[in-house]
Amino acid sequence: MQYLLQKMVHGLLLILGVTLVSFILMVWFGPDQTYTLIGKNATPEQIEDIGRQLGYDQPFALRYANYVGDLFTFNLGASNSSGEQVSSILRKTIPVTLALMIPGFVLGNLLGIALGLTAAQHRGRWADRLITGLSVTGMSVSFLVIIIVLQVLLSTPYGLNLFPVRGWQVGDPLSYFRYVTVPTLSLIFVTLGYNTRFYRAVFVEESGKDHIRTARAYGASSASILWKHVLKNSLVPITTRVMFSIPLVVISGSLLIESYFGIPGVGKVTFDAITNGDQPVLKAVVGLTAVAFVLIQVLTDFVYKLVDPRIT
Amino acid sequence: MLSGLYLWQQLRNDKSGLAGLSIVLIFFVLAVGVWAGLLGQDWSVASGARWQSPDANFWFGTNILGQDIFQRSIFSVQTAFEIGIVVSVFSTILGAFLGAIAGWYSNSWIDNAVLWLTGVLDSIPFYLFVAAVAYALQGKGWAMHIAMIATFWTTTGRLVRAEVMKLKSREFVLSAQAIGLPDLQILSRHLLPNTSHILLVQTSIAFVAAIKTEVILSFLGIGVQNGVSWGLMLAESTQEVLAGHFNNFLAASGMLFALLIGFNLLTDALQDAFDPNQAAL
Numbered sequence: 001m002q003y004l005l006q007k008m009v010h011g012l013l014l015i016l017g018v019t020l021v022s023f024i025l026m027v028w029f030g031p032d033q034t035y036t037l038i039g040k041n042a043t044p045e046q047i048e049d050i051g052r053q054l055g056y057d058q059p060f061a062l063r064y065a066n067y068v069g070d071l072f073t074f075n076l077g078a079s080n081s082s083g084e085q086v087s088s089i090l091r092k093t094i095p096v097t098l099a100l101m102i103p104g105f106v107l108g109n110l111l112g113i114a115l116g117l118t119a120a121q122h123r124g125r126w127a128d129r130l131i132t133g134l135s136v137t138g139m140s141v142s143f144l145v146i147i148i149v150l151q152v153l154l155s156t157p158y159g160l161n162l163f164p165v166r167g168w169q170v171g172d173p174l175s176y177f178r179y180v181t182v183p184t185l186s187l188i189f190v191t192l193g194y195n196t197r198f199y200r201a202v203f204v205e206e207s208g209k210d211h212i213r214t215a216r217a218y219g220a221s222s223a224s225i226l227w228k229h230v231l232k233n234s235l236v237p238i239t240t241r242v243m244f245s246i247p248l249v250v251i252s253g254s255l256l257i258e259s260y261f262g263i264p265g266v267g268k269v270t271f272d273a274i275t276n277g278d279q280p281v282l283k284a285v286v287g288l289t290a291v292a293f294v295l296i297q298v299l300t301d302f303v304y305k306l307v308d309p310r311i312t
Numbered sequence: 313m314l315s316g317l318y319l320w321q322q323l324r325n326d327k328s329g330l331a332g333l334s335i336v337l338i339f340f341v342l343a344v345g346v347w348a349g350l351l352g353q354d355w356s357v358a359s360g361a362r363w364q365s366p367d368a369n370f371w372f373g374t375n376i377l378g379q380d381i382f383q384r385s386i387f388s389v390q391t392a393f394e395i396g397i398v399v400s401v402f403s404t405i406l407g408a409f410l411g412a413i414a415g416w417y418s419n420s421w422i423d424n425a426v427l428w429l430t431g432v433l434d435s436i437p438f439y440l441f442v443a444a445v446a447y448a449l450q451g452k453g454w455a456m457h458i459a460m461i462a463t464f465w466t467t468t469g470r471l472v473r474a475e476v477m478k479l480k481s482r483e484f485v486l487s488a489q490a491i492g493l494p495d496l497q498i499l500s501r502h503l504l505p506n507t508s509h510i511l512l513v514q515t516s517i518a519f520v521a522a523i524k525t526e527v528i529l530s531f532l533g534i535g536v537q538n539g540v541s542w543g544l545m546l547a548e549s550t551q552e553v554l555a556g557h558f559n560n561f562l563a564a565s566g567m568l569f570a571l572l573i574g575f576n577l578l579t580d581a582l583q584d585a586f587d588p589n590q591a592a593l
Contacts, residue, residue, distance in 0.1 A: 010431075013428055014428070014431050014432055014435055017428060017429070017431070017432030017435075018432050018435050018436055020432075021432060021433075021436060021441075021444075022436070022444060024448075025444040025445060025447065025448040026444050026447055026448060029448040030447060030448055031447075031450055136573065136576050136577065136580065137573065139572075139576055140569055140572035140573035140576050141565075141569055141572075142524055142527045142528070142546070142565065142568055142569075142572075143524075143527075143528060144527050144528060144531050144543070144546050144547075145527075145546065145561075145565040145568070145569070148546070148549065148550060148553055148561060148565075151553075152553050152558075156553075156554060158553075158556055165554065244434075247435070247436070247437035247438070248437065248438060251437040251439075251440065252437050252438055252439040252440070252528075255439050255440075255532065256439075256528055256531070256532070259532065260531075260550070270440065270443065271532060273443075274443045274446070274447070274532065274533065274534060275533060277447060279447070282443065282444065282447060285440065286436065286437075286440045286441075286443070286444050289436075289437055289440060290435050290436045290437070290440075293435050293436075293437070294435050297435070
C-alpha cells in the first residue's frame with residue numbers, strides 16, 4: 001500500500017513537471033498570440049480584450065493553473081489554422097495513429113525478443129555474431145533513410161510497386177493492409193537493431209545467473225530453462241523497455257511516418273502545428289502526451305507489484 | 313582512472329573497434345578540411361544543370377537545383393561534427409555535473425530535484441520537446457542544439473550518480489574527507505575523474521544520437537536552418553527519388569551510414585575496453 005502511494009505521489013510530481021515545462025516553453029515564453037488571433041489592424045481596445053482572454057494580464061501561477069485545468073478538462077480551445085476544436089481533432093486522429101503504429105511497435109518488440117533469445121542461446125557462435133553485427137548495422141541507418149528505401153522498393157515503379165506511395169484511404173481490412181504495410185516495415189526496421197541488442201543483453205545476463213546453472217545441473221531441458229526461467233525472469237526489464245520506448249517509438253515515430261506518408265494522425269497534426277506555429281494544437285499535444293506517458297509509467301509500477309510482490 | 317595508454321592497448325586488439333576509430337578519424341579530417349576552407353566550399357553554388365549524372369566535374373552528380381552533390385555531402389561532414397561535438401560535450405558536462413552532485417548528496421533534496429528533473433525530461437516525447445523548444449525560440453538555428461543538450465544529459469546523469477554513490481564510501485574518498493578537503497574538491501579531483509570511462513562512452517553515444525536526430529529534425533523543418541546537412545539533403549531527396557533521381561539520396565545516406573557505423577563500432581569497443589566482464593558475455 002505504501003508502495004502504491006509512493007508511486008502515485010511520484011507520478012503527480014512528474015505530471016506537475018511535464019505540464020510546467022510545456023507551459024513555460026509554449027505559453028509563457030511562446031510567441032505573443034494577439035496578432036495571430038485578431039490580425040494586423042486591430043484597435044487598442046481589441047488588443048486589450050484579446051490579451052485579457054489569453055490571460056496575458058495574469059500572474060504566472062494563475063496562468064499555469066489555468067493551463068493544467070484546461071488540459072485535464074479537455075478544454076483545449078480551437079486550432080489557429082483550421083478553427084476546429086482541438087479536442088475534436090484529437091478524437092479523429094488518435095485512432096488513426098494507433099492503427100498505424102501498433103502493428104510495427106508490437107512486431108518490432110516480438111522480433112527483437114526472438115532474435116535476442118537466439119543470439120543469447122548461441123552466445124559467441126556465428127549466429128550470435130551475425131545477429132549482433134546486423135543489429136549494429138541497423139542502428140547505424142537513419143529512420144528517414146529506411147522510410148525512403150522501403151518506399152522506393154515497395155511503392156514505386158523503380159521497385160516492386162505493390163503498395164500506395166502515400167496517403168491513408170482505409171475502409172476495409174484489405175485497404176488497411178495496403179496502407180499500413182510500408183510504415184509498419186519501416187518501424188520494425190528502425191527499432192529492431194536497438195531492441196535485439198537490448199534483449200540479447202538481458203537474456204545473456206539472466207542465463208548467467210545461479211538458478212539457471214542449478215536448473216541446468218539438475219538436467220532441465222534447454223527449452224524449459226528458456227521459457228520457465230530465462231524469459232519469465234526477464235519480464236520486468238522487458239516491460240520497462242516496452243513502456244519506456246512508447247514516447248520515442250510510437251509518438252516521435254508517428255510524427256515522422258505520418259508527415260512523410262501524409263497520414264492524417266496525431267503526428268501529421270503535430271507536424272502541421274509545428275510548421276504553422278499553431279499554439280493551441282501544439283500545447284495540447286505536448287501536454288497531453290507527456291501526462292499520458294507519466295500515467296503509463298505509474299501503471300507499469302503497479303503491474304510490477306502484481307507480477308513480483310518482492311519489488312519495493 | 314582513464315589512461316590513454318591502457319585504452320590504446322585494449323583498442324589495438326579489437327579489430328572492429330580499430331575500424332570504427334579509423335572511419336571516425338577520416339571523417340574528422342574531412343571536417344577539419346571544411347573548417348579550414350579547403351573542402352566543400354562551393355556547396356551552395358548552382359554550377360551544373362538539374363540532375364546531372366556523376367562525371368569528372370560532379371563526382372556524385374547534381375541535385376534538383378544543379379548544385380554539386382559531392383561538395384554538399386562533404387560540407388555536411390562539418391555540419392555533422394559541429395552538431396555532434398556541441399551536443400555531446402555540453403550534454404556530457406551537464407550530466408556529469410548534475411549526476412555527481414546528486415550522487416554525492418544522495419537522498420537529499422538536491423538529489424530528489426535532479427531525479428525529478430530527469431524523470432520529467434524523459435517523460436516528454438523527444439521530438440515534441442524539440443518542437444516546443446523550437447516554438448519558444450521562434451525557429452532559431454540553435455533551438456535544436458539546446459533541446460538535445462537539455463534532454464541527452466539525463467542518461468549520463470543517472471550513470472554518474474550511481475557511480476559516485478558507489479565510490480563515495482571507498483577509502484580514498486573517506487580519507488580525503490578525513491583530512492578535511494572541501495566537498496567540491498573531492499568531487500572534482502577524486503570522484504569525477506573516476507567516472508571518465510562513463511563520460512567517454514556517453515559522449516560517443518550522444519554524438520551518434522545527435523547526428524541521427526539532426527536528420528529527422530531537419531526533415532521536419534526544425535533542424536539546421538542555414539547551411540546544408542545530410543538531413544537537409546535527405547529531405548530534398550524525398551521528392552527526387554519519386555522521380556527516379558537517387559544521387560542526392562545515395563550520397564547523403566551513404567556518408568551518414570559510414571560515420572554512424574564508425575561511431576557505433578568505436579562506442580562498442582570503448583565499452584568493452586572499460587568493462588571486461590561485459591565483453592566476456
